[in-house]
Amino acid sequence: MDLGWLTGLDGVQELHAQLDFLRSVQRTFDHGSGRLDLLTVFSKILAVAVPLVSVMAAWYYRRIFGFGLGRFLSRIFSAKSSQIIENYLVSKGVMLEVYLYSPHGVDRKVCNARVSAVAGGGMTLDLVQVHPTSLNLKNKRVICFVKPFTYSGRKINAFVTYVRHMHRRGTVIKELTLLTPIRYRFVIRRKHVRQKVARQGAVRVKAWDVRRRKTFWMVRPDLQTVSNPAKHEDKMRLEVANISAGGVRLHILNPKGELPPLKEGNQLVLRISVWNPETKKFFYFNVVGAIRSRFKVKSGGIGLGIQFVARGDRMGSGYTWKTLQGEIPELGEFLERIQGD
Structure with missing residues (x-):
């Protein structure tokens, strides 16, 4: 029996299917609907992105915008x-x-x-x-x-x-x-610029009651910083907020137990060690610091603003204390050098 006509019929059906597919594709793009859909997507993206970028830019430059507005008003009056x-x-x-x-x-x-x-x-x-x-x-x-x-x-x-x-x-x-500024004013200026301590451990401090200045190196410090604060969150410790050639600001965290006198005017013996990234070593000095200010810090801590008033130099089996003329010279030179880096 000759079945050739069936093969011809299959070919015709396959051709019709291909033509139907091509007509469907043609109808899809006849009126540019794909282009319109793409424009719609882009317009939605821009509708969200433009306001977002504008808000971010306004926030980033908020101080300059505020300064410009203030300056405009000051120039009027x-x-x-x-x-x-x-x-x-x-x-x-x-x-x-x-x-x-x-x-x-x-x-x-x-x-x-x-x-x-x-x-x-x-x-x-x-x-x-x-x-x-x-x-x-x-x-x-x-x-x-x-x-x-x-x-x-x-x-x-x-x-x-x-x-x-x-x-x-x-x-x-x-x-x-x-x-040009908004206004010209008078500012009580500090003689020494303070350097913020960004990484705890770069400046280490041990503190003793000043009454122990003759034997401080022989006894345990009353207060001290720790090398890894995360492991001592609940323990009493010192934290260095900033330092200058003429003084240091310390925070006593979790104060408890018996502390040395910490009123304004009281003094502490301090051993301060500072990390020098150039030599990869600490250098240290011993000073008597006078408490010039006392204030509250986070979680009930105590803040102290301390001015260096005397420096201790090793002499035989003890230390001699000499009045400072405003600053620790080598500390000032070091801080000025790292500020320029």
């Missing part, structure tokens, strides 16, 4: 006094000491400079002494100190502003322009 002060800075060649200004306070020094011109809301600086830096300072907040002067019955020695423009060659700043 006090433009004349600001102009007089700025003319004085330019005409007298007043020296500025420019420091980075973080939420924690005065940070590393940027340069010494004079204001050469004020125009268009900017202060062009004539750089005198520049500290090397690898930071991009544009839009960074800075504080500028000047020799105190009096205007209209008020004392002025500082202003806070932002860096408008900088040009750096390698680590050396060649050009620097600041925004």
Whole structure:
């Protein structure tokens, strides 16, 4: 029996199926529905992404936006006094000491400079002494100190502003322009810039009651830092908040038991060890520190602001104490060096 006609029928059906598929594809793209769907997807993405990016940018630059608004209002109400002060800075060649200004306070020094011109809301600086830096300072907040002067019955020695423009060659700043500030004011300035201690263990402190200054190295310290705070969360210990060439700020966490006298004016013997990343070693010194301030810290802890007043030098089997002239010189040099890194 000849079945060839069945084979021909199968071929026709397969052809019809292929044609139906092609017609379906053609109908899908006839009116550009795929393109419209793609545009819809992109528009939805943009509808979410644009506001999100705008909010993030506004939050990131919130301080600069706030500064700009404050400066705009100050120029409306006090433009004349600001102009007089700025003319004085330019005409007298007043020296500025420019420091980075973080939420924690005065940070590393940027340069010494004079204001050469004020125009268009900017202060062009004539750089005198520049500290090397690898930071991009544009839009960074800075504080500028000047020799105190009096205007209209008020004392002025500082202003806070932002860096408008900088040009750096390698680590050396060649050009620097600041925004004119909102106001000029008087700031009680610390002689020594404090260095925040970011990593506990980099600065180690042992503390004794000052009455033990003749035998302190022979007895256990009354208070001390620990190398691994995570393992001593519930134990009493010291924490170093910041340090300068003239003093240190300490936190006593979980205070308990008998403590040495900790009122303002009381003194402690301190052995302070500082990690030097250049030599990969600690260097230490012994000082008598006077408590200048006492305050509360987290979880019921005690904060102490301590000024170095005397230094102990080994002499035979004991120590002799000599009054300090404001600072530990080698500590000051070390802190200044790491600030410039």
